[in-house]
Amino acid sequence: MAAKEFSETHRVTFYETDVTNTVTPAMLINMIILASEDQTNSLGVGAKMVTELGIGWVVTQYKIDITRMPTNDETVKLTTRATCYNRYFAFREFWVHDETGQECVHIESILVTMNHHTRKIVSIPEEVITPFETEQVKMIPRLGRPKRLDDADQLMVKDYRVRYFDIDGNGHVNNSRYFDWLIDALPMSFLTRHRLVSMNIRFENEVQYHHDVKSEAALVTDSNDPIVTKHHILLDNGDVATEAECHWQPIMK
Amino acid sequence: MAAKEFSETHRVTFYETDVTNTVTPAMLINMIILASEDQTNSLGVGAKMVTELGIGWVVTQYKIDITRMPTNDETVKLTTRATCYNRYFAFREFWVHDETGQECVHIESILVTMNHHTRKIVSIPEEVITPFETEQVKMIPRLGRPKRLDDADQLMVKDYRVRYFDIDGNGHVNNSRYFDWLIDALPMSFLTRHRLVSMNIRFENEVQYHHDVKSEAALVTDSNDPIVTKHHILLDNGDVATEAECHWQPIMK
Structure with missing residues (x-):
């Protein structure tokens, strides 16, 4: 069983782009979060429902691969899927496609559910994940660790x-x-x-x-x-x- | 003869709002600039054409009146009109309406055309204003001057x-x-x-x-x-x- 995909179109505005008229990484992230919020809301497990359980989704890592960052005034398609999960971690993917159907960006992300009061990670409640038809797995994909700064670096x-x-x-x-x-x-x-x-x-x-x-x-x-x-x-x-x-x-x- | 009005709908995203889920003044301005760019482009006198004349539009003042600032996920209607102009100044208005047709925001603005190289104000070329069917007037409305800070103020x-x-x-x-x-x-x-x-x-x-x-x-x-x-x-x-x-x-x- 494959996880449900969700897509929506989005018109890139000038204020989502930089001096080169290209979408900024910050705005790219905002756009895909918008798509995932729209998916969770459409499945009845949006922020309001999750908050009532005393928890919230928190992203711990993104791995972003950019073929071509979209530019001002393009209409792009944002797609997302909660690909797989285990007891503590959910693995969600995102894609941005241009009007010709070409893939511009692929993003992998890891999310956890956090208790609002203790700010501690809790096991993912079944009811917030079931509607996505996400595959339950032993191990979610690893995204690797960013290279670390060290004392020899010129900062x-x-x-x-x-x-x-x-x-x-x-x-x-x-x-x-x-x-x-x-x-x-x-x-x-x-x-x-x-x-x-x-x-x-x-x-x-x-x-x-x-x-x-x-x-x-x-x-x-x-x-x-x-x-x-x-x-x-x-x-x-x-x-x-x-x-x-x-x-x-x-x-x- | 009344100036041409231009309208478009816009969905307010979470990243256009603040901690109270209300549109930020900065994003309000971005939205209405988007509407005016869409109008100028639709009339064939967009940034590209204006740049080729060696000039650019510059806003010198906004007066913003807010009945109710829109909130996250509302779909608003952005309307704009280049109301009137004289030799050096153009007066443009904007409105934001909510889905019930209620006026949320009214903005008056004053614009000038500036030479790209000298950065000096130049008289508004006929060809960049004619398509808007803007009324030519002796005096454009004055927006008043903001109260000034002075030495007695606690900053x-x-x-x-x-x-x-x-x-x-x-x-x-x-x-x-x-x-x-x-x-x-x-x-x-x-x-x-x-x-x-x-x-x-x-x-x-x-x-x-x-x-x-x-x-x-x-x-x-x-x-x-x-x-x-x-x-x-x-x-x-x-x-x-x-x-x-x-x-x-x-x-x-």
């Missing part, structure tokens, strides 16, 4: 303070903000000359309103094709909030 | 550095970012307990990538109904980039 560092508009309807920093902080640590001269081809990002610790965070990045010097950057976001106390590995290719002009 | 201050993703496809800081900077200067405890009912904002000087700006705000102490806040954004050299006046009402819970 690029920028500081960020969490702002009012970074907080979403759940009262938490919206997941998409971490993408902006991670990538903004790289210089504009690099970002306008390279396109992101893949990204592996793990969420470790939550950032709160008014926290000051540090986004540190380094180039992996022993890789040229693709060009690899390592990233993390550090909390005030030095804990890692998020870590990521990005692969890039030069843009041919 | 709330926050600093912002322009980020890569603040830059839009035109190579400039996206107009919507000024709204985030202006409003984020107020404390969260104020923002979650008050709703914005009107805003008058003037753009004076452009902010560039990597600039550090200061957002300063103060409460107008001799006004209680509505509650009034004064704002400006200062460049490094002390010049005012943007100034604004906001009117608020307490949210009844």
